[in-house]
Amino acid sequence: MNNDSTLRITKQRQIILDELMRVTSHPTADDLYQMVRQKLPRISLGTVYRNLETLAGLGMIQKLEVAGTQKRFDGNAATHYHIRCQRCGRVDDLDLRLNTDLEKAAAEKTRFTILRHRLEFTGLCPECQKLNAQAEEA
Amino acid sequence: MNNDSTLRITKQRQIILDELMRVTSHPTADDLYQMVRQKLPRISLGTVYRNLETLAGLGMIQKLEVAGTQKRFDGNAATHYHIRCQRCGRVDDLDLRLNTDLEKAAAEKTRFTILRHRLEFTGLCPECQKLNAQAEEA
DNA sequence: GTGTCTGCAAACCATTTGCATCGGT
DNA sequence: ACCGATGCAAATGGTTTGCAGACAC
Numbered sequence: 001m002n003n004d005s006t007l008r009i010t011k012q013r014q015i016i017l018d019e020l021m022r023v024t025s026h027p028t029a030d031d032l033y034q035m036v037r038q039k040l041p042r043i044s045l046g047t048v049y050r051n052l053e054t055l056a057g058l059g060m061i062q063k064l065e066v067a068g069t070q071k072r073f074d075g076n077a078a079t080h081y082h083i084r085c086q087r088c089g090r091v092d093d094l095d096l097r098l099n100t101d102l103e104k105a106a107a108e109k110t111r112f113t114i115l116r117h118r119l120e121f122t123g124l125c126p127e128c129q130k131l132n133a134q135a136e137e138a
Numbered sequence: 139m140n141n142d143s144t145l146r147i148t149k150q151r152q153i154i155l156d157e158l159m160r161v162t163s164h165p166t167a168d169d170l171y172q173m174v175r176q177k178l179p180r181i182s183l184g185t186v187y188r189n190l191e192t193l194a195g196l197g198m199i200q201k202l203e204v205a206g207t208q209k210r211f212d213g214n215a216a217t218h219y220h221i222r223c224q225r226c227g228r229v230d231d232l233d234l235r236l237n238t239d240l241e242k243a244a245a246e247k248t249r250f251t252i253l254r255h256r257l258e259f260t261g262l263c264p265e266c267q268k269l270n271a272q273a274e275e276a
Numbered sequence: 277g278t279g280t281c282t283g284c285a286a287a288c289c290a291t292t293t294g295c296a297t298c299g300g301t
Numbered sequence: 302a303c304c305g306a307t308g309c310a311a312a313t314g315g316t317t318t319g320c321a322g323a324c325a326c
Contacts, residue, residue, distance in 0.1 A: 006300090007305085047307055
């Protein structure tokens with residue numbers, strides 16, 4: 001995708017990438033739109049979407065397909081796992097090193113060619129654990 | 139969700155559940171709508187959505203949060219993994235037994251309470267492997 | 277009879293797209 | 302000057318919802 005055509009470095013593209021690299025959260029397209037708008041008030045949401053798609057296609061950022069309605073984006077292009085809070089939706093990184101090769105294990109069970117995998121945990125973040133405990137006292 | 143109120147067994151609900159149990163594929167709401175319509179021509183898509191949501195809430199079926207635009211549903215409520223074809227979107231079961239306890243490993247790396255996890259593979263199904271090979275000959 | 281469920285259609289909301297213009301190269 | 306990128310607004314598409322009538326209990 002987007003093989004030989006020239007990729008222009010526009011102000012919009014640059015700032016979107018900068019902002020995404022700057023944060024460790026995993027913002028949605030709209031989150032990013034709000035962030036970028038501080039610096040480029042006239043940018044459009046469509047441009048944010050288009051650029052995130054382009055950058056993800058080039059492997060410069062990662063498009064996360066975590067549960068939930070909105071897509072999220074990650075400035076860290078290396079493979080790593082995520083955990084999502086069931087209550088507040090927050091997504092954190094999880095630097096998990098497994099001694100099992102999941103893709104190899106899967107390859108033995110299917111006739112599919114395996115290209116990649118995704119492992120995602122769901123739980124309660126520390127803050128929401130507290131809030132939940134408080135709610136139960138009532 | 140839907141705790142104490144009486145759950146009525148309507149023809150629609152029954153047939154939706156029957157159809158989902160009958161197949162081993164992982165149909166989208168619209169797939170199911172088409173299937174159920176053969177037996178109940180006047181059913182509405184909204185009813186299919188509402189019932190799938192209800193049944194999933196009761197744990198009778200599973201709502202899959204696989205990558206891709208549409209939600210998919212699984213008549214098998216037990217935990218198991220899935221592999222999705224990147225090319226045609228087909229979703230197959232994967233009966234993978236891991237000797238590593240993923241949730242335990244994750245728990246050691248985060249302050250979240252872990253509730254569940256999801257592991258999904260992406261690849262090419264046998265049919266699409268063929269089609270891809272043919273395309274490359276050209 | 278009561279309160280849930282349904283069909284229908286409209287509403288929703290994240291994302292995509294067509295188009296005229298702008299701006300990087 | 303060319304052609305990719307942008308802003309804007311409208312379109313798309315999956316899913317949800319409000320409502321009046323239907324039906325399970």
